[in-house]
Amino acid sequence: MSPRLEIFGIEGIGEVRPRDDLAGIIAAAAAEHHGGLRDGDVLVVTQKVVSKAEGKLVAVDPDDPRSHKALVEAESVRVLRRRGDLVISETKHGFVCANAGIDLSNVELGYAALLPDDSDRSARRIRDGIRARAGVEVAVIVSDTFGRTWRRGLTDVAIGCAGIGAILDHRGTTDTQGRELLVTEVAVVDELAGAADLVLGKASGRPVAVIRGVDERWFRTSSVRDEIVRDPAEDLFR
Amino acid sequence: MSPRLEIFGIEGIGEVRPRDDLAGIIAAAAAEHHGGLRDGDVLVVTQKVVSKAEGKLVAVDPDDPRSHKALVEAESVRVLRRRGDLVISETKHGFVCANAGIDLSNVELGYAALLPDDSDRSARRIRDGIRARAGVEVAVIVSDTFGRTWRRGLTDVAIGCAGIGAILDHRGTTDTQGRELLVTEVAVVDELAGAADLVLGKASGRPVAVIRGVDERWFRTSSVRDEIVRDPAEDLFR
Secondary structure, three states, X not given: OOOEEEEEEOOOOOOOOOOOOHHHHHHHHHXXXXXXXXXXXXXXXXXXXXXXXXXXXXXXXXXXXXHHHHHHHHXXXXXXXXXXXXXXXXXXXXXXXXXXXXXXXXXXXXXXXOOOOOXXXXXXXXXXXXXXXXXXXXXXXXXXXXXXXXXOOEEEEEEEEEOOOOOEEOOOOEOOOOOEOOOOEEOHHHHHHHHHHHHHOOOOOOOEEEEEOOOHHHOOOOOHHHHOEOOHHHOOOO | OOOEEEEEEOOOOOOOOOOOOXXXXXXXXXXXXXXXXXXXXXXXXXXXXXXXXXXXXXXXXXXXXXXXXXXXXXXXXXXXXXXXXXXXXXXXXXXXXXXXXXXXXXXXXXEEEOOXXXXXXXXXXXXXXXXXXXXXOOEEEEEEEEOOOOEOOEEEEXXXXXXXXXXXXXOOOEOOOOOEOOOOEEOHHHHHHHHHHHHHOOOOOOOEEEEEXXXXXXXXXXXXXXXXXXXXXXXXXX
């Protein structure tokens, strides 16, 4: 039987502020608007609200682009490319992305939101908080919007996860012809993050999506840092 | 009101062979197992069955790896990196991927499936075929599995599309603070292709997924070649 996924954004999550109980807010909104969360739901939480709840806001001068630029430099450990205002760099977390993942949209004027210090830990905290508040076992993905080399447009990917394997490894399984599969490692957390973006959008005010129906065999201890972030030594493009 | 997506794989699509009527096969299987396709459904069709139906199969000697290697070279216009057996190249279609998109799994032993000559055209043909056979207006995405720089694991992305905008452009829209959005171009066809992979998998024998509930404002004439493939001149990593 084919799996069937259902994906929807959680209504009623208002503006999130430093030290807010994000897990509690999510659980309450899901209970009020969607009949509650269920065991096995995958929650995709966009980075911006995680950063806000964790107080990762810093003041920037909206009239001075150098203020934003200095922040990008401070959050980067290595710059890969520059063109005009665009900087592609490796952040201290190991992500390679534009402008060190610092984005000014959907943040109060005069502030910028930095990436969480450890998005895998952020995901674990939300997962633990949901268990404590709603008594359900969910998986959590923290997502952010990254560009890609060679392909135009941005997609949402996972920068942290908890309770779900970042990579689904098909090694040892065979295709319909009984031949061993060459494509062995699928980044399911990135596919889930992108799927969630389809119902969230960038201007919706909905920062959290639920993906229901995910194969329970995918649930395990994992992290984006350990499984997705590519070791620079094995990277052909750094 | 938040959009709600439903994603499922179509059951009952058997082995696809050269000159098969792929649109007819998909429409019949959807009618038999899922109550039929509906206006506004997005069909994600994996590249392998498109290539098979279009006869893009070539003989390779399964005992001679040079045979596969020569094919990869023939399908590439430019090699970006090599490491061991891995070749990252630009294909004649403009895609940058491993091994020119040629994969031996789920193909009869002794054969390899090449990418379709023009996957956007393939998508248009399937869309037209579904309209002719089932009387419904669907969007079609042809998907393939690509790796990424800097991130481990593979995800499914779009190599062709019809009836849906490849890129969703937020330019001119504002965030919840009334500020113009910086993230303006979202590659929704890639997010849809990745979402479909979550219900298809690599060894399932299910090559086509339906995504139901996609915002109808996203439906328009478009192509992956025109909107997603990045012009080498504007590419920072080529």
